[in-house]
Amino acid sequence: MKSPGEFMEILAAYDLTRSYRDAAKICGVSHNTVRSYVKARQEGAQAPVARQRGRMTDPFLPQMISWVEQSRGKIRGDVVHEKLLALGFTGCERTTRTTLAELKAKYRARNVRVHRPWTPEPGLWLQFDYGDGPVVDGVKTVLFVAWLAFSRFRIVIALRDKTMPSVFAALDRTFRLIGGIPTYILTDNEKTVTIEHAAGIPVRNAQIVAFSRHYSTSMQTCIPADPASKGGVENAVKIAKADLVPKETNLLPEYRSFAELEAACEAFMEEVNSRVHRATLEIPKDMLRVLERPRLHPVPETPVTASFGHTRQVPPNTPMITFEQSRYSVPHTLMGEMVWVRGTETEVVIVHVGDAGPVEVARHKDTLPGTPAIIDAHFPPAPSGALERVIRPTNKAEEEFLALGAALWLKEAADAGTQKIRHKMERAVTLAKVLGTDEVDKGLGSAAAHHRFTHEDLCSIVNTAGGTGHTTRATRTVTDQGQWLSQGTGSWANFGTTPTTAPTTDPVVDGDFEGALDER
Known part of the structure; x- marks a missing residue:
């Protein structure tokens, strides 16, 4: 059906050309169509209206509407088409899907959920949920995310699992981070919170009831399969996963340890809570400090420890505890402190309760008695042993010698049992002052590599490497053998033979003896 403007354009084009086909080409x-519009104008009638043809699915509309209602708009097009074929429908599946899409759109329009803006009171609501964390050391982690509804303050804590003790520790730490406890806590229907539903009423877990009583708060759960009832924390989980979990979209590197993940969570909280929130146009941590924290309940000094297991006292001289006849390591900073230990089917979890609340400090695989479970990071750097001696100067002379870069020479010379090693060190320092540190450093390196530890060896290596440029005395080479002062070797030619002539009384010098031999 053409609009009034298009109707007038068609008539104007016909008046201009007086041809149906030319006007049709101009108007497209x-x-x-041009003929029908011109005829209607000549007869004084209204513009013709396009006829609505019926669909092949019209006889089956009541059944299709019933199926959409029963499935709450979830039924698929192929399922509806199969049912229609059984009722005698002869059309194609495309016709079925077109009609079904229109019926679904009408159903959603009638049953859409209307969201009313929520204006929470300060200090009243806290929501928390979980997100899939990154894989650390081959183990999948969990992100615990809490969200204060009024101030939009977000907390992200890395957990190793979603067991009851871990959840209690995360909630206690959350309360201490925000500096108080809200009146209501809203979360999903996890088994740690809700055991089952009876006539639509959630049946609470007895441990979570004791937890709520200890902290003077009320634990509430949202309606099953209705994440919109806690949309604030759902959005916080989405943002935390996007910024903390390594993916191809964010190019984050893999976490080498659980401590790195915890540090990343701390940095994320500091960043998101220190910038202006787009909904309130305020900084969340400022709203928490000024408006919401004064309305929160105080946090008990003693956290809930009933589910943390058994207590163990860490010895003051070794960071090892005993649990079920086996020994497990804890961070050495906890020596002399008390920790809580509990066992699962395959692991042993150790928790320490400090000023920041309960914190998991170690997690070990089950081990056998006599085979201690040790994590190297729990111990401070070990002192150097017999095979790892560290060279450290103890006086000024040693500092000057080591400043030449002569640590290798000192180690090799000491291992070789060099005598008067300190005297050689002093002479090397003196030589460096004359010839330069670089030349002596290279010479000491060569001497250590060839196990030549005398001072003469050092001087020879330095002079050989540097040529004659380091000699301090002028030399002159004599090429005339007649002027050489060294004795000849001609007198040794007849050594061991019987002389044929009588010896003379005149002394014969080496040169004459050589001449006589030459004459013979």
Whole structure:
């Protein structure tokens, strides 16, 4: 059906050309359309209206509407088409899907959920949920995310699991981070919170009831399969996963340890709570400090420890505890402190309760008695042993010698049992002052590599490496053998033979003896 403007354009084009086909080409319509519009004008009638043809699915509309209502708009097109074929429908599946899409759209329009803006009171609501964390050391982690409804203050804590003790520790730490406890806490229907539903009423877990009583708060759960009832924390979980879990979209590196993940969570909380929130146009941590924290309940000094297991006292001289006849390590900073230990089917979990609340400090695989479970990071750096001696100067002379870069020479010379090693060190320092540190450093390195530890060896290596440039005395080479002062070797030619002539009384010098031999 054409609009009034298009109707007038068609008539104007016909008046201009007086041809149905030419007017149709100008307006981009069929010449039959132009003819019908001109005829209607001549007869003084209204513009013709397009006829609505019926669909092949019209006889089956009541059944299709019933199926959409029963499935709450979830039924698929192929399922509806199969049912229609059984009722005698002869159309194609595309016709079925087109009609079904219109029926679903009408159903959703009638049953859409209307969201009313929520204006929470300060200090009243806290929501928490979980998100899939990154894989650390081959183990999948969990992100515990809490969200204060009024101030939009967010808390992200990395957990190793979602067991009751871990949840209690995370909630206690959350309360201490925000500096108080809200009146209501809203979460999902996890088994740690809700055991089952009876006639639509959630049956609470007895441990969570004791937890709520200890902290003077009320634990509430949202309606099953209705995440919109706690949309604030759902959005916080989405943002935390996008910024903390390594993916191809954020190019984050893998976490090498659980401590790195905890540090990343701390940095994320500091960032998101220190910038202006787009909904309130306020900084969340400022709203928490000024408006919401004064309305929160105080946090008990003693946290809930009933589910943390058994207590163990860490010895003051070794960070090891005993649990079920086996020994497990804890961070050395907890020596002399009390910790809580509990066992699962395959692991042993150790928790320490400090000023920041309960914190999991170690998690070990079950081990056998006599085989202690040790994590190297729990111990401070070990002192150097017999095979790892550290070279440290103890006086000024040693500092000057080691400043030459002569640590290798000192170690090799000491291992070789070099005598008067300190005297050689002093002479090397003196030589460096004359020839330069670099030359002596290279010489000491060569001497250590070839196990030549005398001072003469050092001087020879330095002079050989540097040529004659380091000699301090001028030299002159004598090429005339007649002027050489060294004795000849000609007198040794007849050594061991019987002389044929009588010896003379005149002394014969080496040169004459050599001449006589030459004459013979």
